[in-house]
Amino acid sequence: MDIVYFAWVRERIGLPRERVETSAATVADLVAELSAREDRYAAAFADVSALRVALDQELSDFDAPLEGVREVAFFPPMTGG
Amino acid sequence: MPVRVQEAPFDLGLETAAFAAGDATMGAVVTFTGVVRDLPDTPLIAMEIEHYPGMTERALTTIAQEAITRFRLGDALVIHRYGRLTPGEMIMMVATSAPHRVDAFAAAEFLMDYLKSRAPFWKREITAKGAAWVAAKDADEAALERWVGDRK
Numbered sequence: 528m529d530i531v532y533f534a535w536v537r538e539r540i541g542l543p544r545e546r547v548e549t550s551a552a553t554v555a556d557l558v559a560e561l562s563a564r565e566d567r568y569a570a571a572f573a574d575v576s577a578l579r580v581a582l583d584q585e586l587s588d589f590d591a592p593l594e595g596v597r598e599v600a601f602f603p604p605m606t607g608g
Numbered sequence: 609m610p611v612r613v614q615e616a617p618f619d620l621g622l623e624t625a626a627f628a629a630g631d632a633t634m635g636a637v638v639t640f641t642g643v644v645r646d647l648p649d650t651p652l653i654a655m656e657i658e659h660y661p662g663m664t665e666r667a668l669t670t671i672a673q674e675a676i677t678r679f680r681l682g683d684a685l686v687i688h689r690y691g692r693l694t695p696g697e698m699i700m701m702v703a704t705s706a707p708h709r710v711d712a713f714a715a716a717e718f719l720m721d722y723l724k725s726r727a728p729f730w731k732r733e734i735t736a737k738g739a740a741w742v743a744a745k746d747a748d749e750a751a752l753e754r755w756v757g758d759r760k
Binding site: 531533534535581584585586600602603604605606607608 | 642658660662663666667688699700720723724725726727728729730731732741742743744749
């Protein structure tokens with residue numbers, strides 16, 4: 528599964544994209560798995576209410592299932608316009 | 609329904625003229641332009657805009673399509689830039705056309721409200737004091753509320 532990061536999430540984790548092998552059932556499970564890996568992930572995911580997630584480039588929720596998902600994106604609330 | 613995400617500047621006059629020339633049954637064309645605003649206290653050196661290639665185009669197309677259906681528009685145009693911009697530069701524009709102005713104005717506001725909070729762009733302000741990501745405003749999220757359950 529590809530994971531992509533944007534804005535300060537990308538800066539905190541230190542890379543824009545990575546491929547991970549995971550059996551996480553939901554986005555929240557994936558966040559817990561990554562946070563347990565290293566401090567930089569824990570720092571980026573410390574407050575998930577300050578984050579948004581997209582699954583295969585569609586906005587989604589942290590309790591959404593990951594089955595069949597190819598790309599997960601984490602980023603702060605958008606500031607377009 | 610043109611939607612463009614680009615690094616290069618755009619010509620507001622040419623874009624508006626081309627859009628307005630599309631359909632003579634449209635009596636109203638509304639445009640909105642977002643400009644990089646200098647800061648009152650600490651002068652802004654530049655604004656960097658990051659986006660999510662692939663998702664950005666998809667999100668903008670969905671939002672524009674929703675506006676066309678909801679407000680019975682003739683057409684809608686969205687152009688949004690990314691990369692490094694300086695104060696006074698145009699960041700983005702929307703244009704809407706409808707038989708009557710009420711729909712064209714409302715659709716332009718609808719597009720802006722959704723674009724602010726649902727299109728994957730992030731802004732970073734660079735000043736002499738350093739760089740900081742622009743935080744999303746609660747007011748922008750609240751602005752979406754008025755369109756929920758208010759379907760025409």
